[in-house]
Amino acid sequence: MNTSATQKMDIQKVESSRIGQVDFDNLTFGSTFSDHMFECDYKDGAWQNPTIRPYGNLSISPGAKVFHYGQAVFEGMKAYKDDQGKIWLFRPEENFERINKSSKRMAIPEFPHDLFFEALTTLVKMDKEWVKSGLGNSLYIRPFVMATQVGVSASPSTDYKFMILTAPAQAYYTGDVKVIVADHYSRSANGGVGAAKAAGNYGAQFYPTNLAREKGFQQVIWTDDSEHKYLEEAGTMNVFFRINDTLLTAPVSDRILDGVTRKSVIDLAKHNNIDVDVRPVLVSELVEAAKNGSLKEIFGAGTAAVISPVSAFSHKDVVYELTKPEDSFSTRFKKELMDIQHNIGEDPYGWRFEVL
Amino acid sequence: MNTSATQKMDIQKVESSRIGQVDFDNLTFGSTFSDHMFECDYKDGAWQNPTIRPYGNLSISPGAKVFHYGQAVFEGMKAYKDDQGKIWLFRPEENFERINKSSKRMAIPEFPHDLFFEALTTLVKMDKEWVKSGLGNSLYIRPFVMATQVGVSASPSTDYKFMILTAPAQAYYTGDVKVIVADHYSRSANGGVGAAKAAGNYGAQFYPTNLAREKGFQQVIWTDDSEHKYLEEAGTMNVFFRINDTLLTAPVSDRILDGVTRKSVIDLAKHNNIDVDVRPVLVSELVEAAKNGSLKEIFGAGTAAVISPVSAFSHKDVVYELTKPEDSFSTRFKKELMDIQHNIGEDPYGWRFEVL
Ligand SMILES: Cc1ncc(COP(=O)(O)O)c(C=O)c1O
Ligand SMILES: Cc1ncc(COP(=O)(O)O)c(C=O)c1O
Numbered sequence A, B: 001m002n003t004s005a006t007q008k009m010d011i012q013k014v015e016s017s018r019i020g021q022v023d024f025d026n027l028t029f030g031s032t033f034s035d036h037m038f039e040c041d042y043k044d045g046a047w048q049n050p051t052i053r054p055y056g057n058l059s060i061s062p063g064a065k066v067f068h069y070g071q072a073v074f075e076g077m078k079a080y081k082d083d084q085g086k087i088w089l090f091r092p093e094e095n096f097e098r099i100n101k102s103s104k105r106m107a108i109p110e111f112p113h114d115l116f117f118e119a120l121t122t123l124v125k126m127d128k129e130w131v132k133s134g135l136g137n138s139l140y141i142r143p144f145v146m147a148t149q150v151g152v153s154a155s156p157s158t159d160y161k162f163m164i165l166t167a168p169a170q171a172y173y174t175g176d177v178k179v180i181v182a183d184h185y186s187r188s189a190n191g192g193v194g195a196a197k198a199a200g201n202y203g204a205q206f207y208p209t210n211l212a213r214e215k216g217f218q219q220v221i222w223t224d225d226s227e228h229k230y231l232e233e234a235g236t237m238n239v240f241f242r243i244n245d246t247l248l249t250a251p252v253s254d255r256i257l258d259g260v261t262r263k264s265v266i267d268l269a270k271h272n273n274i275d276v277d278v279r280p281v282l283v284s285e286l287v288e289a290a291k292n293g294s295l296k297e298i299f300g301a302g303t304a305a306v307i308s309p310v311s312a313f314s315h316k317d318v319v320y321e322l323t324k325p326e327d328s329f330s331t332r333f334k335k336e337l338m339d340i341q342h343n344i345g346e347d348p349y350g351w352r353f354e355v356l
Helices: A065-069 A092-105 A113-126 A199-214 A260-271 A283-292 A329-341 B065-069 B092-105 B113-126 B199-214 B260-271 B283-292 B329-341
Strands: A036-043 A046-054 A058-060 A072-074 A077-081 A087-090 A138-147 A160-169 A177-181 A219-223 A230-234 A237-243 A246-249 A275-278 A295-302 A306-315 A318-321 A352-354 B036-043 B046-054 B058-060 B072-074 B077-081 B087-090 B138-147 B160-169 B177-181 B219-223 B230-234 B237-243 B246-249 B275-278 B295-302 B306-315 B318-321 B352-354
Touching (some): A036 A113, A065 A138, A065 B065, A065 B072, A087 A113, A092 A113, A092 A138, A092 B199, A138 B065, A177 A230, A199 A219, A199 B092, A199 B199, A230 A283, A237 A329, A260 A275, A260 A306, A260 A329, A283 A306, A283 A318, B036 B113, B046 B113, B065 B138, B072 B199, B087 B113, B087 B329, B092 B260, B113 B138, B237 B329, B246 B260, B260 B306, B260 B329, B283 B295, B306 B329
Parallel strands (some): A177 A306, B177 B219, B246 B275
Antiparallel strands (some): A036 A046, A036 A160, A072 A138, A138 A160, A219 A230, A230 A237, A295 A306, A306 A318, B036 B046, B072 B138, B077 B138, B138 B160, B230 B237, B237 B246, B237 B295
């Protein structure tokens, strides 16, 4: 596998931008793409022909392994524009490391560090007009890798395509979220691929999430698949619980994604002298705390929504409502994170990364 | 969802067949496709525009959900040509039912029965020269469905593409197979998608299977993810154990695929007055039986390889060798199944389905 020096990038610019046709005040998350995309192929044991070209269709065989065996991984990150017009990323090294960790678990060759950053920054710079300033606005960045070898036999692909798409985004969730605590379906197995951002993990959640929606809940809080005893993730976010003034969250494992927002929240909390208890959290504790009034907050943490407060949870058909406290942790963390991301507040952690 | 009457199929024939360029004595499984393929799109809540056209590339957005969320399912079946030139399928209703069961679990709309069979039989008839007679030869048939809506947000697609590809095939495995009994990695979770032929299940197995290969084993026998105590599947096959003269196999569950070959083997065994015990099979029983000499055979069962005898298994780094007995069950089942499939023997079960 070649993860060495970057090759010269081929850059093909759009003849005219599509930006004039976009209504930036009414964006559906992840469905409008900016002018350019990055593409790089793996064949003969090396990543080849890094190219930035106008966003557009791929010509691909229906026999490509990605369609049949889900050999694909992705990342999600954001670029933010501050009021001075500077563009920032948030902890991009974490996403770089994680995509390669995901790739490894999915038997996909790792992508070279320098080429990842060159592609990312060149692409964002080329489409800088697509990054809008203002709190909550961002350019969502989607690096991903897919298996492109043609062959319907279940073995790892010899060929891959690494791509980066970008899509302008406003705030992801509107309003509070009601969740159901899973007690039948699960998202990941011990020794499985839950800790990887593997494509198939997400499609597998759609059906149980639909069932939750039919009952009036937006997301599922996933529990361990063996006994549904431990609280693990909320939809596609990590999940935090505040009991009295202590913040609880599950340790990462091979079932739980090591979220960048999660680890940032843990650091923010410690910096704010909030007690953080990273340990397996029992469903029974949550129910008990809801009943005795010590459960103050539940919130999801992830790049798309940043922090997503949960207003109610259901467990075995009993619904427990939550009232956001005055001194809400989720509100505080969301503000502190967004201030750092948008270059409004101090960044004592060194999380911001300047693109332009 | 529209699963009602079939629409008129659009048929576009190749101008000249590629069949002359194919070396039918040296086929790599699943990598040479016949002249035509079937394609049908789901949009606005209905399956539309069923089309048979020359095998060739798709033009598809890199933002299509299949690439990001693995919302995709597939089937695997075979057509056989007998010595009179007649073409047969094996229990195709099972595959039809299973693809819709898989689709349901993956939040994909079901495909209509009559259109499935019309597409399948029309396609096989058009490419009938690609089905070669002779025991072990077949046309492998790959129906599959992928999410085509453009959007990088993790929610079910509104649009899908159902396709059928076909690929001429010789025998799948050559020689006996050595396997490792999983005691760290797993293929499926309780309440997960293991019982579905969901694309992501397969990509997820590549890395642990690579690790097994590096140690000189071809496949992994998957165990339950909670305790690695129960024997569940062998690679992408169901698995049988013969202890003394009893045949053991795990019951199907939400972790185990309901294989057509598996259920056929169970029926063949019963018909042959062999004791079949469908119950959870312990790893410890297997090891014990290997030690005391009562373990006579292990074999995988699946469409691609039909029956795949296992010549050795490794558990916690101890290797147990097997010698195929004179009265091998696996040899007998393989012969009986292939005789039915190729229209050589009687078919008291009504499993053969005449295409042409
Ligand atoms: C399953 C899952 N958990 C948690 C997260 C949160 O991770 P991050 O904060 O890095 O976005 C994600 C991705 O967004 C995810 O897909
Ligand atoms: C995981 C898994 N188990 C078992 C089988 C065997 O099923 P069948 O006999 O229907 O081919 C398959 C598919 O071939 C499979 O993918």
